[in-house]
Amino acid sequence: MTNSKNQRLTTNAGAPVVSNDNVQTAGRRGPILLQDVFLIEKLANFNREVIPERRMHAKGSGAFGTFTVTHDITKYTKAKIFSEVGKKTEMFARFSTVAGERGAADAERDIRGFSLKFYTEEGNWDLVGNNTPVFFFRDPLHFTDLNHVVKRDPKTNMHNANSNWDFWTSLPEALHQVTIVMSDRGIPAGYRNMHGFGSHTYSMINEAGERVYVKFHFRTEQGIKNLTSDEAAQVIGQDRESSQRDLFDSIENGDFPKWKMYIQVMTEEQARNHKDNPFDLTKVWFKSEYPLIPVGEFELNRNPENYFADVEQAAFAPSNVVPGISFSPDRMLQARLFAYQDAARYRLGVNSHQIPVNQPRCPFLVHHRDGQGRADGNNGSALTYYPNSYGANQPQPEYKDPALALDGAADIYEFADDDNNYFEQPGKLFRLMSAEEQERLFQNTADNMAGVEEFIKRKHILHCYLADPAYGEGVAKAMGLTLDGMDLTNPYERTVAAN
């Protein structure tokens, strides 16, 4: 809606607003009257303008776009979004920082969220990823604690580096993600200049009912561009909305950002024989073993007309998949299948799927009914139960996933017993960096850990050392410490042997 001349203001109920300059008063200089119902409505509405912010990823930017298939992957998936080369699907993307609140500065050292919603003809497919291919840990019991340490300290209401690093260094599997966040990629220059990753292992199912495991990759066509810590401090000093501005302006100017989509594919057989646990979110699959297979490209080409309506009210959920794309046993993904729909019910209400940005673009029929904020016809007089004798609300068994073979009894399984290969991948990542990049990694780590207790610093130095001796030595030096006297054996080997 835009403004036009002579528009007439009404109340929520559509009645004319008589005055929007002077309230009704008892006498020329007297107190106001409660019967000025428009004033009451205005104040009450205002009190409810703010909805709960996302508990994490609260600060973000979004835009609409188009996904186009460029390569045939129908041998892996029957998902109609990929059914033919050249096919286009409308989509919405939201990028975000993680730890900051809704008003936080964009150019912070942090992970970036990379959420995509594809409005496919078989329902919405949400891929809710990050700009990093891995995560800090692989068991969802650690998730809320991560947020407690990256957010504000309960007493000081400030960030607490000691708690943050105490937590990270208590989880040796975190080193891979920590290395990425402390590297140049820890501060993307803007959302257009970063890659995106589905991160988890997902599955694809083809027409023949065969399953493969996949990882999703999105590679920026604008090129990777990062800020050093000093550059970021300058940017933040001048502009707290640097990523929002960059994305919004480029789309407004017709310079539409683009990303190419790729998948890595692992057969079930390969998954069984993979050296590491293929469902471990702290690890990548090496491209030399599982090459990137091109799939398509998306461009973002339309800014939302209203930020609140489309970006703030957008709700993404990894549980939103379509036939041909499915889950995997990744423990983290499994927990996320619950967490996001639940967050949407809290943040936006039980009918959040009716908000235009969240609505499927294909016909849909659910027989849930009623609830706060129901804004459609609530299924009118149609049957809202099943089974029934009238053929209504029929399930669609033809879309069943193939059975997934499992092994073992239900129990609490220590992940490390299965896979305690914590340091190989961060070591490889470290060795991929140029000497200058390594120097900045050392310095960023040292700066970030300033004020942290020395025993925690030494724990981190040990982890870095186990990834690559030069990594440990470099971080120690940047902190003004040496490795002299440190026990540099891998303590986690012993933990596993003892189990």
Ligand code: HEM
């Ligand atoms: C946001 C939970 C791990 C990416 C959120 C939200 C919750 C949540 C509750 C707020 C949603 C809302 O209010 O709409 C969890 C849990 C995790 C987990 C329980 C692990 C057990 C991850 C991982 C990734 C990720 C591994 C990336 C690979 C995101 C993104 C958003 C988000 C991008 C912002 C979504 C948006 O743009 O609206 N997460 N998360 N999260 N999470 Fe996670």
